[in-house]
Amino acid sequence: MLKFTGRRLLQFIPVLIGATIICWGLVWALPGDPFRGRCGQVACSAQYIQTMTQKYGLDKPLPVQYMVFLKNMFTGNLGQTFSGLEISDVIARALPVTARLALISIVMQIVLSAAIGIYSGLRANGAFDVTALFGSLILFSLPIFVVAFIGQYVLGVQLGWVKPTVSTEAPTSELILPAAVLAIGTLATLMRILRASVEEGLNADYLRTARAKGFKESRVIGVHLMRNVMAPALNVLGLEFAALLGGTVIVEGIFNIKGIGGLIYRAIQDREQLTVSTVVTLVIVFYLVINLLVDIACAQLDPRSRND
Amino acid sequence: MTDPVIVEVVAEAEKSVDPHGPVSRAEAEAADDRSHGVWIDAWRTLRRKPMFLISVGVIFALALMAVFPGWFASGDPNKGVLANSLDGPSAGGWFGFDVNGRNVYTRVVYGARASLTVGFACTVGTTLIGILLGATAAYSGGFIDTLISRIADMLLGIPFALAAIIVLSTLTTFQTPNWQVEIILILTIVIFGWPSIARVLRATVLTTRNADYVVAGQALGLSGTRVLFRHILPNAVSPILVLSTMRVGGYIATEASLSYLGLGLRPPAVSWGQMVSDGQAYLRTAFHVLLFPSIFLAITILAFVLAGEALREALNPAKRK
Amino acid sequence: MQTEKNTAVTGTCAAGSTQTVDRDLLSVRSLGIQIRSAGEPIDIVRDVSFDVRRGETVAILGESGSGKTMTGHAIMGILDTPPAYVSAGSITFQGRDLLALPDRERREVCGRNIGMVFQDSLSALNPVFSVGFQIAELFRKRLGLGRKEANTKAAQLLDLVEIPNAGQRLKDFPHQFSGGMRQRVMIAMAIALEPELLIADEPTTALDVTIQAQIMDMLARLCVEREMGLILITHDLGMVSEFADRIILMYAGRVVESSPAAALFTASAHPYSRALLESVPKLADQHTGLKVIPGSPPDPRDVGPGCSFAPRCSHAVPVCLTGVPPTLEVAPGHLSACLFAEEIIRHV
Numbered sequence: 001m002l003k004f005t006g007r008r009l010l011q012f013i014p015v016l017i018g019a020t021i022i023c024w025g026l027v028w029a030l031p032g033d034p035f036r037g038r039c040g041q042v043a044c045s046a047q048y049i050q051t052m053t054q055k056y057g058l059d060k061p062l063p064v065q066y067m068v069f070l071k072n073m074f075t076g077n078l079g080q081t082f083s084g085l086e087i088s089d090v091i092a093r094a095l096p097v098t099a100r101l102a103l104i105s106i107v108m109q110i111v112l113s114a115a116i117g118i119y120s121g122l123r124a125n126g127a128f129d130v131t132a133l134f135g136s137l138i139l140f141s142l143p144i145f146v147v148a149f150i151g152q153y154v155l156g157v158q159l160g161w162v163k164p165t166v167s168t169e170a171p172t173s174e175l176i177l178p179a180a181v182l183a184i185g186t187l188a189t190l191m192r193i194l195r196a197s198v199e200e201g202l203n204a205d206y207l208r209t210a211r212a213k214g215f216k217e218s219r220v221i222g223v224h225l226m227r228n229v230m231a232p233a234l235n236v237l238g239l240e241f242a243a244l245l246g247g248t249v250i251v252e253g254i255f256n257i258k259g260i261g262g263l264i265y266r267a268i269q270d271r272e273q274l275t276v277s278t279v280v281t282l283v284i285v286f287y288l289v290i291n292l293l294v295d296i297a298c299a300q301l302d303p304r305s306r307n308d
Numbered sequence: 309m310t311d312p313v314i315v316e317v318v319a320e321a322e323k324s325v326d327p328h329g330p331v332s333r334a335e336a337e338a339a340d341d342r343s344h345g346v347w348i349d350a351w352r353t354l355r356r357k358p359m360f361l362i363s364v365g366v367i368f369a370l371a372l373m374a375v376f377p378g379w380f381a382s383g384d385p386n387k388g389v390l391a392n393s394l395d396g397p398s399a400g401g402w403f404g405f406d407v408n409g410r411n412v413y414t415r416v417v418y419g420a421r422a423s424l425t426v427g428f429a430c431t432v433g434t435t436l437i438g439i440l441l442g443a444t445a446a447y448s449g450g451f452i453d454t455l456i457s458r459i460a461d462m463l464l465g466i467p468f469a470l471a472a473i474i475v476l477s478t479l480t481t482f483q484t485p486n487w488q489v490e491i492i493l494i495l496t497i498v499i500f501g502w503p504s505i506a507r508v509l510r511a512t513v514l515t516t517r518n519a520d521y522v523v524a525g526q527a528l529g530l531s532g533t534r535v536l537f538r539h540i541l542p543n544a545v546s547p548i549l550v551l552s553t554m555r556v557g558g559y560i561a562t563e564a565s566l567s568y569l570g571l572g573l574r575p576p577a578v579s580w581g582q583m584v585s586d587g588q589a590y591l592r593t594a595f596h597v598l599l600f601p602s603i604f605l606a607i608t609i610l611a612f613v614l615a616g617e618a619l620r621e622a623l624n625p626a627k628r629k
Numbered sequence: 630m631q632t633e634k635n636t637a638v639t640g641t642c643a644a645g646s647t648q649t650v651d652r653d654l655l656s657v658r659s660l661g662i663q664i665r666s667a668g669e670p671i672d673i674v675r676d677v678s679f680d681v682r683r684g685e686t687v688a689i690l691g692e693s694g695s696g697k698t699m700t701g702h703a704i705m706g707i708l709d710t711p712p713a714y715v716s717a718g719s720i721t722f723q724g725r726d727l728l729a730l731p732d733r734e735r736r737e738v739c740g741r742n743i744g745m746v747f748q749d750s751l752s753a754l755n756p757v758f759s760v761g762f763q764i765a766e767l768f769r770k771r772l773g774l775g776r777k778e779a780n781t782k783a784a785q786l787l788d789l790v791e792i793p794n795a796g797q798r799l800k801d802f803p804h805q806f807s808g809g810m811r812q813r814v815m816i817a818m819a820i821a822l823e824p825e826l827l828i829a830d831e832p833t834t835a836l837d838v839t840i841q842a843q844i845m846d847m848l849a850r851l852c853v854e855r856e857m858g859l860i861l862i863t864h865d866l867g868m869v870s871e872f873a874d875r876i877i878l879m880y881a882g883r884v885v886e887s888s889p890a891a892a893l894f895t896a897s898a899h900p901y902s903r904a905l906l907e908s909v910p911k912l913a914d915q916h917t918g919l920k921v922i923p924g925s926p927p928d929p930r931d932v933g934p935g936c937s938f939a940p941r942c943s944h945a946v947p948v949c950l951t952g953v954p955p956t957l958e959v960a961p962g963h964l965s966a967c968l969f970a971e972e973i974i975r976h977v
Contacts (some may be wrong), residue, residue: 018462026474137617141610143561145568145584146602149591157592205752211707213767213818214739227757246469250565254588268477268569276477280470288465302757303802
């Protein structure tokens with residue numbers, strides 16, 4: 001297990017460096033002028049571009065620029081937005097809301113997909129299973145902003161159960177609808193993998209062995225089957241984080257939540273390149289770390305994936 | 309915008325190739341013919357599946373709509389009569405009118421082109437590059453395999469939607485012409501989308517190459533190209549086909565989401581995502597402006613997902629009864 | 630259905646003596662198993678009867694598909710229900726009718742009174758739990774022992790089944806063991822709660838011949854030491870001749886011959902057993918080629934009303950195809966379901 005973790009960490013470092021280089025490079029190293037379009041419909045003055053180029057160090061060679069970027073990331077000195085705010089402050093203000101939103105959403109996702117997925121797996125090809133399977137495909141086909149608007153319109157405008165947009169303090173009760181919208185986008189995949197693993201596991205010989213050991217059905221299913229189902233489900237949950245993070249940009253935009261996604265959304269609209277690249281890089285690092293932890297957890301849950 | 313089915317599809321691809329069991333000459337020859345058998349069987353199954361037939365019908369109708377929008381709607385999608393602004397559905401405009409008094413039905417019809425172009429181009433691009441790089445990795449092994457696999461890891465490590473957001477917000481401005489935006493959009497999706505296809509292909513080739521019937525084929529003196537084209541590739545084609553079909557919907561959703569964020573196509577081009585974005589201001593007063601493009605978007609994506617699902621069931625011998 | 634005829638199956642040793650009553654472990658009478666899929670139920674096992682005593686090894690011999698594994702599962706109470714279920718007969722264990730027991734008491738019997746060794750140890754052991762956990766689990770959940778004590782007992786068991794470094798190997802997972810070692814783990818698990826009866830379903834099929842012998846010797850030793858009854862489900866004639874006391878020969882879901890082990894080889898009384906013995910290659914006739922039984926076993930869906938072996942049988946007469954032949958006792962404790970049993974046994 002230690003060996004596996006070490007090896008996995010060694011693989012993680014180049015991927016992390018590569019991903020941050022790609023992300024940073026997309027913003028700063030591509031041909032084209034990052035300050036283009038910052039002056040509305042007219043071209044920016046040469047002097048403005050020169051000032052900005054110096055301020056953001058774009059006159060230095062690319063490797064130096066990247067090292068500076070890395071150094072700044074590590075020291076927490078993230079620089080300023082074009083409008084002069086400290087990016088670290090902006091992030092610190094946005095993070096707690098998004099953390100709460102994501103947490104609520106993941107809990108919803110896990111509870112719903114586990115309940116539906118496991119039940120349909122246990123009763124595979126029954127009426128409930130077929131309905132759930134078809135329903136999951138429909139949910140999977142709805143782009144997240146469509147779900148968001150339908151939710152906003154039906155629950156917020158028509159029925160008036162929730163406020164259509166979230167207020168500045170973002171109390172948890174108001175985050176439930178946006179979290180549900182986020183969960184729906186990623187629910188289907190998790191549900192289907194759970195259903196598939198439960199259905200497959202039910203035919204496994206080791207369940208017969210567990211029954212032959214005289215255990216109650218609750219232990220046979222709840223311990224012997226479930227432990228086998230957990231690793232693939234956790235793996236999918238880790239990958240689904242990508243969709244969740246992409247989704248927050250749209251959901252926080254629609255519900256006017258002042259979180260990380262909303263921050264990216266507004267930064268795109270204001271063409272705040274540095275803010276976009278910094279925040280997105282941090283989000284990617286977070287995503288990679290989550291998936292590293294998921295891999296290690298999966299190896300703990302299913303020893304066969306350690307191959308040592 | 310997700311990468312949903314890849315885990316399941318890879319798992320099935322690995323399972324569908326059974327590398328065990330003794331092999332006789334007869335079986336090796338039978339395996340030689342099974343590339344036909346699988347497709348014929350699959351077609352027989354699919355022909356009787358209403359879900360598949362309906363989705364293919366919907367896809368065909370949408371394709372016609374994209375190529376010949378004039379057949380489905382008369383008038384200019386960008387010309388509006390302000391007097392009709394935000395009017396609800398009526399005989400004169402089945403889906404109502406938007407804030408500029410433009411006919412929503414006409415605009416929805418014209419919007420099919422943007423979605424299908426992006427969906428089609430991205431699928432072809434990711435599939436071709438994915439197959440090429442995946443096969444190269446599996447066959448070369450060693451350094452090249454490691455290099456391709458690590459690059460794939462890095463690209464997969466960046467959430468798809470965020471990558472597209474960064475690229476488009478860097479490379480395009482309000483002045484960028486639409487055709488450039490479209491090309492940049494497609495290239496971005498292709499660059500960040502090929503790794504999952506390549507992974508599936510690499511996994512299938514590696515498992516298939518050691519399958520007994522392939523080894524037997526080689527031992528019996530079948531030529532290398534015959535083994536490759538008759539044994540190895542057919543095994544890789546079905547998971548790729550399933551994955552690609554399902555992902556068309558994902559690409560269309562990505563395009564719509566980016567257009568919705570204001571990073572995709574802009575007027576005068578018509579796209580569903582952009583229509584939804586325009587309509588969100590009138591959520592309370594004129595929900596139809598937002599509703600109809602959303603429905604079309606959802607139906608389009610659903611058609612591809614259902615077609616992919618039906619293909620998967622038909623091509624997966626374990627699930628057939 | 631004639632059920633009376635099955636009552637008097639007697640064993641090798643001391644038939645009728647008072648001692649045998651106490652030594653009786655298991656008695657299966659007219660057991661029938663069906664599978665109900667979409668349409669009509671299909672008979673998989675019909676009218677199977679036999680007894681097992683303490684310390685006795687009874688082999689259920691048959692080709693794959695003859696219903697022997699299903700019979701084992703039915704005794705254990707782990708048939709895959711649905712689609713398979715017991716449709717007729719009774720299974721009596723130490724005086725209790727297992728089929729009439731409520732679920733809870735039935736489960737109590739599993740493991741504690743009857744243990745089972747499965748065929749493919751790699752898939753029969755749970756891949757995500759260490760073998761130590763899987764053995765200790767029995768002590769913890771069934772006997773209520775603490776974790777530490779359960780682990781100590783698990784280590785002792787691995788020692789008993791001759792796994793080297795038992796203490797350290799507790800932490801290992803099934804895929805880290807070799808096939809033979811893994812089958813030993815299976816056996817350790819089956820005998821953990823000291824059952825009176827062990828069912829071993831093809832315990833050595835997946836193993837090398839040398840390992841097979843080790844495993845079988847160990848099983849035999851354990852049975853003697855603990856006075857366990859053993860039901861050995863197998864298709865291996867050689868193993869049967871070496872280890873079994875009695876042989877129940879099954880064909881297409883029915884018992885065709887039931888005899889003391891030696892009698893099957895020296896005085897078999899059914900055309901199927903004759904044919905089976907003749908199909909074993911012998912060194913002496915290496916030039917005559919392999920003798921095979923013409924035809925193949927019937928599909929359980931279209932077994933006729935008569936003797937299932939009749940279509941392949943060289944002795945068959947028309948009446949064989951219309952009614953199930955009665956079971957005849959050709960010698961004490963030797964039953965054959967063939968009209969011509971007497972004739973065949975005389976014709977050695």
